[in-house]
Amino acid sequence: MSLVENLFHNYGDFKLNILRWEISDQGVTALWGPSGSGKTSVFRNLIGLDSCKTLRWTLKGQDLAQLPVAKRKLGVVFQSLELFPHLTAEENIQFAGQARKLKSEVILEKLKVLSQQLQIESLLKRRVGLLSGGERQRVAIARALIGEPQFLFLDEPFSSLDQGLRGEARFMIKNVIQRHQIPTLLITHDEADLSILADHVVRIEKGELIK
Amino acid sequence: MVKSNAMILKFRPSFRRVLSLLISFYLLLPLFLLFFSLGVPHFSDGKRVFSSLNHILLQASLSTFLSLFMGFVMALGLFSLKKSWLKFFFENWILIPVWIPSFFVLIGVLNFCQNLFLFPFGMMGVVLLHVIMMSGLCAISLVQIIQSQWCGQLELAWIEGASRWFFFRRAGWSQIKGPTGTLALVIFAMSFTSFTIPLVVGGVKSSSLEVFIYQQFHLGKDLDQALALLLIEIVFLIVVSLFIRHPIKKNISHHFNQKYLSWRPGLFFVFLNTAIVLMGLLGVGKTSWSQLQQWPQLGDMLIKGLFWSFLIVFFTGVFVVGLQCLILMALPLSGFRKFLLGFSAPSGVMIGVALLVFEGSQHWMGLLKLIVAFTLIMTPVLYRWMVDQKFHSLVYQIEISQTMGASWSMIWKRIVFPQMAVELGQVAGVSSLWASGDYALSNMLLDKTYSYTQLLSHFMNSYRIELATLLLWPLLIMGLFFYFLWLGVGYVLSGKSFS
Numbered sequence: 001m002s003l004v005e006n007l008f009h010n011y012g013d014f015k016l017n018i019l020r021w022e023i024s025d026q027g028v029t030a031l032w033g034p035s036g037s038g039k040t041s042v043f044r045n046l047i048g049l050d051s052c053k054t055l056r057w058t059l060k061g062q063d064l065a066q067l068p069v070a071k072r073k074l075g076v077v078f079q080s081l082e083l084f085p086h087l088t089a090e091e092n093i094q095f096a097g098q099a100r101k102l103k104s105e106v107i108l109e110k111l112k113v114l115s116q117q118l119q120i121e122s123l124l125k126r127r128v129g130l131l132s133g134g135e136r137q138r139v140a141i142a143r144a145l146i147g148e149p150q151f152l153f154l155d156e157p158f159s160s161l162d163q164g165l166r167g168e169a170r171f172m173i174k175n176v177i178q179r180h181q182i183p184t185l186l187i188t189h190d191e192a193d194l195s196i197l198a199d200h201v202v203r204i205e206k207g208e209l210i211k
Numbered sequence: 212m213v214k215s216n217a218m219i220l221k222f223r224p225s226f227r228r229v230l231s232l233l234i235s236f237y238l239l240l241p242l243f244l245l246f247f248s249l250g251v252p253h254f255s256d257g258k259r260v261f262s263s264l265n266h267i268l269l270q271a272s273l274s275t276f277l278s279l280f281m282g283f284v285m286a287l288g289l290f291s292l293k294k295s296w297l298k299f300f301f302e303n304w305i306l307i308p309v310w311i312p313s314f315f316v317l318i319g320v321l322n323f324c325q326n327l328f329l330f331p332f333g334m335m336g337v338v339l340l341h342v343i344m345m346s347g348l349c350a351i352s353l354v355q356i357i358q359s360q361w362c363g364q365l366e367l368a369w370i371e372g373a374s375r376w377f378f379f380r381r382a383g384w385s386q387i388k389g390p391t392g393t394l395a396l397v398i399f400a401m402s403f404t405s406f407t408i409p410l411v412v413g414g415v416k417s418s419s420l421e422v423f424i425y426q427q428f429h430l431g432k433d434l435d436q437a438l439a440l441l442l443i444e445i446v447f448l449i450v451v452s453l454f455i456r457h458p459i460k461k462n463i464s465h466h467f468n469q470k471y472l473s474w475r476p477g478l479f480f481v482f483l484n485t486a487i488v489l490m491g492l493l494g495v496g497k498t499s500w501s502q503l504q505q506w507p508q509l510g511d512m513l514i515k516g517l518f519w520s521f522l523i524v525f526f527t528g529v530f531v532v533g534l535q536c537l538i539l540m541a542l543p544l545s546g547f548r549k550f551l552l553g554f555s556a557p558s559g560v561m562i563g564v565a566l567l568v569f570e571g572s573q574h575w576m577g578l579l580k581l582i583v584a585f586t587l588i589m590t591p592v593l594y595r596w597m598v599d600q601k602f603h604s605l606v607y608q609i610e611i612s613q614t615m616g617a618s619w620s621m622i623w624k625r626i627v628f629p630q631m632a633v634e635l636g637q638v639a640g641v642s643s644l645w646a647s648g649d650y651a652l653s654n655m656l657l658d659k660t661y662s663y664t665q666l667l668s669h670f671m672n673s674y675r676i677e678l679a680t681l682l683l684w685p686l687l688i689m690g691l692f693f694y695f696l697w698l699g700v701g702y703v704l705s706g707k708s709f710s
Contacts, residue, residue, distance in 0.1 A: 049610050070616040082607045086629050086705070095625065099617035147615055 001025055002059040002151070002183070007045055009052050016041050016052075016207040025059065025183040027199030028174075032188055038207040039187045040079075043155050046185070047074055059151065073100075075149030075182065079156040081140040083128040089139045090124035093146050100147035107146065114142040117176050134165045141173060145180055152177065152184040158193065170196045227540070227619075231547035234538055241557045241565035241587060245441060248568045252439035260436070263423050266416055267403060270334050274341035274402035275395055281342055281480060282349025288477020289354055290469040301478075302354075305347030307485045312648020313407045314664055315687060316344055316488050318671070321412070322680040323491030336412040337419070341402050343484055350481070352394050357472065360386040369471040393454070400451045404444065406559050406651045411671065420444050421560045428564050429655065441561055452555050492680060492687070499677035516663035517685060520647065522578055523662070524693050527585045527646035528639035532697075534590050535598055535638050539627055540619075543606050552599065556591045559584070563655035577657040584652050585642065593638045601634050602627075629705060636701015640694040647690030 002025050007018035016038050023029050031039050044050040046057060048069040055065040064072045075096075083092050090111065097107035115121045118138040128136055137157065144152060157173065158166045174197050177184050186197055194201055203210040236243075254260050285305060292298045308316050320340055324331050331339045361383060368378040402419070409419040420440065427437035503509065541547055557565070566580045605627060612622045628635075653662035663686050670679040 047614055049614075069613045070618070072614070073616065074614050076611055076614045078607060078611060080607060082611045084608055084626055084630075087625075095612075095617070096615040099612065099615040099621060101616075143615075 002057065004046065005056040005058075006054040007042065007052060008054050009041060009045055009050060011041065014038065014041070014207060016045065018042070018207075018209055021202070021209055023183070023185060024200050026181075028177060028184045028186050028197050029200040029202060030186045030188055030194050030198035031202050031204055032191075032194060032198075033204035034189055037204045039189070039204055040155060041207070042204065043153055043185070043187050047076060047153060048072060070099075073147070073150045075144035075147060075152040077137075077140045077144050077152075077154045077157050079159055081136055081160070083136055083140055083143070085127070085129050088125055088127050089120060089131065089135075092128055092139055093124075093143045096143045096147045102147070110146050111142075114145055114176075117179065118142050118172065133161050134169060137161065137169060138172070141176065145176070145182070149182060152182045153187070154184060155187045156189070157186070158188075158190065166192070167196075173197065227542075230537060231541040234534070234541060235547070235550055237534075238554060238556070238587060238590065241562045242445075244565040244568050245438065245561065248565075251435060252442050253435050254439050255433055255436050260440070263416070264420075266334070267420055267423065270337055270409075270419065271399050271402040273334075273338045274345070275399040277338065277342045278345040278349050278398050278402075279353075279391075279395055281346035281484070282353050284474075284477045285346060285350035285481045285484070286353040286357065286477070287472060287474035288479070288481045289350060290357075291473030291475045291478060301481050302351060304485050305350055305481055307347070308344045308488050309348045311488075311687075312645050312690070313340075313344060313405075314648040314650045314667075315492065315683065316340065317408055317411055318667070318676065318680050318683050319488040319491030321491070321671070321676050322494050323487050325676050326494055332412045333414045334416075336414075337405075337409045340408045340412065341405065343487060344408075345398055345401065346480075346484060349394065349398065353391070356387050356390045356394070360390070365471055375471065396451055396454055400448065403447070404558050407649075410651055410654075411668065420447075421558055424560050424564070425651075425655070428560075437564065441564070444558060444561070448555055448558075452553070492683070495677060495681045495684075499681040502675055502678040503681065512666060513663070513682065513685075516666045517689070519578070519657075520663040520686060521689060523581060523585075523649070523653075524643045524647045524689060526578070526582050527589075528643035528693060528697055530582050530586045531589050531593065531642040532635050532639040534586050535594065535635055536628075538590075538594060539598070539602060539631060540623060542602060543609060548599070548603075551591060551594050554591050556588050559588060559652050560655075562587050563652050566656060580656045581649075581652060584656060585646050585649070589642045589645065593641060597634050597637050597641070598631070601631060605630055632704040633701045636697045636699070636704070639697035639701070643693035643697060644690045647686055647693070 002023045004018065004021040004023060007016055007021070009016040014036075031042060033039050041050065045052045045055060046064075048065070048067075052065070057064045083089075084095065087095065093111055093114070094107055097110065102110075111124075115124060118141060120135065120138050120142065123131060123135055123139070128139060131139065137160070141157075154173075158169055161169055170193065186193060188194070289298065289301060292301060317340060320343055321331070330336075364382060364386075365378065368382065373381075404421050405419045406421040406425070409422045410425065413419070413422055420443070424437050424440045424444065427433045427440060538551065556562075562584045566584055569576075569580060608626055608630075609622055612626055617626075648664065649662075650664040650668060653665055654668070657665070667679045667682055667686075670676070670682070
């Protein structure tokens, strides 16, 4: 179990107010709520992109909130994916491994495994600008996983896909997360994501968790 | 262990903060120098100040009104163009006088006018040159304003049978008056504080605030009065920047039938404006060659001048782009970004006067001061114009790189620089091109024998304008060469990831 405490953030017109929240360190926890409920703000505060001085986030005996962003060892997939457009799919994935200072042979090995699992072997040499939405999403997942994160964040990961591709993508991601056994926080407003992916569901409204 | 790691990594954001503070201090340096090294500001000759300010206000008002009027006529001409390639060509064509350094425009127009036996000096000369330089900018801005504010309503008015004048009076003007007022204020500020043009053709009576300050400082040696005028200029620029808060909306994608607005004769002025400058620059006849032969000792001076101009042009590009790189390394700090977006650089004269505090205007010291002056003037405007928007689009990529654990230098080398190289190349190119045509700052900061443009100004002062036009070409070619060179370097480096 990881424990989030005192997540208070005043954005002016909106407040986050989470006193205590236990997030399972196994499987996928979904943070579910309507647009504007504060899902992405929670996500940004936990990652460390928005600073919250009162926040404590204890995972495996370590307070992650006290660490700088780079040292939290998180894997992140943004809603907009944010792949590096000037690099190939392979370079995008390798970048994350190099950022974590993994040995090059480890990176190559992991790249091979992940590209098989996510079925992107044939795409690796292509620039990401030439990939379709679904392909780009799989590259983003591989990039988030290659650095051996201790926690994975997925922010509305299927929102940029059309309806037909979403079902297939959900099963593929569920499969990969189960294989890698990384605790995951899924941010979503889509109920279909909950039924397929989520092991635990937490609802958020107006910046507060609903029990 | 955890704590020590955190402390080491927290060094990076504070390093960025220190860097941003140092850059901010550097950009504000001229203002600090002025107010800590000069005397107490006061007007020693109030009557002259009042009369000069009246003269300057009249010049700036006339320049603004006529530029906007010509711009409106040219905008109507642009609306009559149906083919997109023609529109693209003419939109770039009318911006040539804005794009190239004002010294080149000045020589081109003077040479053109001389062939017609006209000598546009004094206030009318300044106004004419300002109108030629700025009406293209006005035209493009007015086209954007009209397209963004009127498009759907205009078609509706057309269908309902309203005349253009009726629509303009009853509905159109109220919608465009805000952005048009902003545009007018920008043009007024540019005319009010213009330097090179009024310095060369303005005559004895100061035609711009910048020239007036320059005269007080450089010729009259009245430092207190110069400082008082600088204060007026600073207050004026602050007030103007407060009014220019809401930007002119960008061109929107909605297409509308422009026939209702088009006025073909406007195309003549679209063509004529830039043609005057280019015909003037190309109008080099036998006279100029024979004048050149009368100066056998000129060769050495020109080669020396060209060498110094080469150094100025090259190092300005290098220094300006170097400072932009430092700015990008310090970003994204929201406070620093706000400062860069809101900060308007002190004028050329302010910077020139401030740097005169440091003694020495010969050789390398003069060159260094000139290059520092260019970086101070060009950095904020080029950041806003060419760098900010692209860099801002990379912020999420930087954030996600941080979450992956990427170091500051890795993010810079592999994410930021490869994607900003084209913009940085453009920044270097434009700054080199602008530096190639500098006359006013060189005149203040360099010993008179160094800069090539100063040599040209000697010929202009003795009315050998054709000779000056002929001798201008090596400089123009050098400026354009560096512009395209830096642009090419930017394109070659773009997308290359440095591991």
